[in-house]
Amino acid sequence: MKLENLIQNIKQKQSFLCVGLDVDLEKIPAHLLEFEDPIFEFNKRIIDATKDYAVAYKPNIAFYECHGSKGWDALKKTVDYIPEDIFTIADAKRGDIGNTSHYYAKTFFEYLNFDAVTVAPYMGVDSVTPFLEYKDKWVILLALTSNKGALDFQFTTDIKGEQLFEKVVRKSSEWGDASKLMYVVGATRKESIEKVRAASPNHFFLVPGVGAQGGSLEDVANYGWNDNCGLLVNSSRGIIYAGQGVNFDKEVKLAAKNIQSEMAAILKSKHFI
Amino acid sequence: MKLENLIQNIKQKQSFLCVGLDVDLEKIPAHLLEFEDPIFEFNKRIIDATKDYAVAYKPNIAFYECHGSKGWDALKKTVDYIPEDIFTIADAKRGDIGNTSHYYAKTFFEYLNFDAVTVAPYMGVDSVTPFLEYKDKWVILLALTSNKGALDFQFTTDIKGEQLFEKVVRKSSEWGDASKLMYVVGATRKESIEKVRAASPNHFFLVPGVGAQGGSLEDVANYGWNDNCGLLVNSSRGIIYAGQGVNFDKEVKLAAKNIQSEMAAILKSKHFI
Numbered sequence: 220m221k222l223e224n225l226i227q228n229i230k231q232k233q234s235f236l237c238v239g240l241d242v243d244l245e246k247i248p249a250h251l252l253e254f255e256d257p258i259f260e261f262n263k264r265i266i267d268a269t270k271d272y273a274v275a276y277k278p279n280i281a282f283y284e285c286h287g288s289k290g291w292d293a294l295k296k297t298v299d300y301i302p303e304d305i306f307t308i309a310d311a312k313r314g315d316i317g318n319t320s321h322y323y324a325k326t327f328f329e330y331l332n333f334d335a336v337t338v339a340p341y342m343g344v345d346s347v348t349p350f351l352e353y354k355d356k357w358v359i360l361l362a363l364t365s366n367k368g369a370l371d372f373q374f375t376t377d378i379k380g381e382q383l384f385e386k387v388v389r390k391s392s393e394w395g396d397a398s399k400l401m402y403v404v405g406a407t408r409k410e411s412i413e414k415v416r417a418a419s420p421n422h423f424f425l426v427p428g429v430g431a432q433g434g435s436l437e438d439v440a441n442y443g444w445n446d447n448c449g450l451l452v453n454s455s456r457g458i459i460y461a462g463q464g465v466n467f468d469k470e471v472k473l474a475a476k477n478i479q480s481e482m483a484a485i486l487k488s489k490h491f492i
Numbered sequence: 493m494k495l496e497n498l499i500q501n502i503k504q505k506q507s508f509l510c511v512g513l514d515v516d517l518e519k520i521p522a523h524l525l526e527f528e529d530p531i532f533e534f535n536k537r538i539i540d541a542t543k544d545y546a547v548a549y550k551p552n553i554a555f556y557e558c559h560g561s562k563g564w565d566a567l568k569k570t571v572d573y574i575p576e577d578i579f580t581i582a583d584a585k586r587g588d589i590g591n592t593s594h595y596y597a598k599t600f601f602e603y604l605n606f607d608a609v610t611v612a613p614y615m616g617v618d619s620v621t622p623f624l625e626y627k628d629k630w631v632i633l634l635a636l637t638s639n640k641g642a643l644d645f646q647f648t649t650d651i652k653g654e655q656l657f658e659k660v661v662r663k664s665s666e667w668g669d670a671s672k673l674m675y676v677v678g679a680t681r682k683e684s685i686e687k688v689r690a691a692s693p694n695h696f697f698l699v700p701g702v703g704a705q706g707g708s709l710e711d712v713a714n715y716g717w718n719d720n721c722g723l724l725v726n727s728s729r730g731i732i733y734a735g736q737g738v739n740f741d742k743e744v745k746l747a748a749k750n751i752q753s754e755m756a757a758i759l760k761s762k763h764f765i
Contacts, residue, residue: 222569233529236629238659239590247527251642254558258585261756263676265667270707279588279592281586281588281592281593281595281599282592282595284543284564284595284596284599285562285596285602285603286603287561287568287597287603288560288561288562288564288568289561291557291560291561291564294558294563295561298516310588312586312587312588312612312615313554313585314585315552315554315583315585315613316637316638316639316641317639317640317641319514319552319554319555320554322554322555322557323554323557323558325558326557326558326560328555329558330558330559330560331560336749339585339587339612339614339615340614340644340645341612341613341634341637341645341646342634342637342639342641342642342644343613343639343640343641343642343645343646344640344641345639345640345641346639347641361614361615361737362515364589364614364615365553366589366615366616366618366619367587367588367590367616367617367618368589368590368615368616368617368618368620369615369616371616371617371618372613372614372616372656372659373614374649375650375656375659376593376650376651377648377649377651378649378650378651383645383648383656386645386648388619390644390645411511427678428674
């Protein structure tokens with residue numbers, strides 16, 4: 220997908236919501252377990268219920284590969300089911316030496332036909348560039364994650380006073396511009412969102428950590444906003460497990476609609492729509 | 493596998509060789525492509541030819557998942573085929589927030605029953621500990637990789653003069669001791685191998701980069717050695733693509749045997765055997 224299409228979708232749907240498809244068979248409504256492929260059946264209903272409010276879907280690959288080849292089949296069916304005009308993100312956090320990253324890129328961009336894949340930066344330039352070689356495909360590089368362990372290495376300050384996550388953003392923005400590179404920037408540390416925005420004024424951020432993890436949508440919008448909106452805010456558990464029982468999708472729809480309404484208000488307050 | 497069994501295998505086979513099963517369908521002998529599962533058929537022959545000389549096998553997951561569910565089936569069959577007394581490493585370089593890493597651990601330690609998995613450190617403690625919770629299973633954490641991109645972030649020096657790869661080793665060695673944690677330390681930078689050894693005297697190193705990438709076995713043994721040998725040296729392309737044609741496995745066997753002989757000489761010179 221091209222950047223202009225993503226921006227157009229945000230304006231049209233009045234939403235910058237990404238729905239995280241992190242399917243846990245222990246949490247989905249019991250009646251779906253009777254189907255041959257409960258993961259896909261769940262996702263199908265989630266997509267049907269939320270597609271008017273979401274501009275992106277993000278399956279986290281861990282939840283699929285723990286079921287082996289069956290999980291991979293469910294993943295493929297899910298991506299194929301997502302309407303073509305919605306941005307798809309493989310939350311895979313891959314990254315390896317160049318030759319190997321090339322095969323990961325093949326997996327997510329050719330075999331599964333995702334628009335984007337999340338990549339870990341530790342191994343540097345040749346672990347990232349094989350993904351950037353694909354036209355109209357995206358790398359979403361981990362910059363500042365929302366978890367506790369982000370404190371271990373990402374805030375390491377070098378002798379020039381630059382923190383590691385800032386260095387990741389500064390260096391990697393030379394590898395890919397805002398038309399094919401985004402950053403993962405957690406919602407849980409608002410001052411740092413501002414720092415990443417200063418270091419990369421043009422790139423989109425994929426923002427986890429709103430809701431269950433404690434980040435606030437207003438903070439994200441205030442500190443992470445750019446002229447193109449520049450934000451995809453992810454919600455997983457808060458939406459996909461909003462309902463139980465046979466009609467769980469009604470509550471799922473409502474949960475997505477509620478976040479979309481908040482987002483519409485923000486987009487209006489920023490005069491973006 | 494327990495540490496003492498690994499050490500015992502090294503002594504018994506007079507080898508610290510890990511064979512990397514990075515199967516590329518464009519490089520395997522043509523006659524194998526006629527089988528229903530060429531990846532597994534190739535691996536089967538590689539394992540048969542090298543099992544007397546190798547103490548570990550390491551499939552890199554990228555080469556399997558690019559074939560989707562078929563690739564995952566080939567991977568499972570491969571791991572099941574490896575003799576039980578040989579250490580198995582999923583070279584997956586995974587890492588995610590705690591809840592998600594838990595599912596990756598499930599994949600590699602339960603579904604596929606690997607002994608070890610490689611993990612990327614960027615997301616910190618909660619991305620690594622779910623893997624460490626499994627008894628007699630191992631995390632092999634990226635410390636210093638062998639590729640060009642290692643220079644981008646891994647050598648970042650903080651205000652106390654500590655480089656990022658040293659910090660990764662220092663902090664993570666508090667999360668797991670030498671009975672369940674190893675480090676990836678590339679063979680291409682010998683002075684740095686010495687630094688990692690100083691920071692972690694007891695942990696094993698998984699060493700890529702010998703052979704095709706330019707690292708030397710003697711350097712690795714001189715700078716990375718500890719009282720338990722402390723080294724698993726990986727060779728992928730140099731062994732698995734050593735032969736072509738129907739009898740390719742003869743040359744594969746010879747290539748593995750040659751490295752094993754070099755390793756036996758080193759083990760003797762260190763009075764380990």
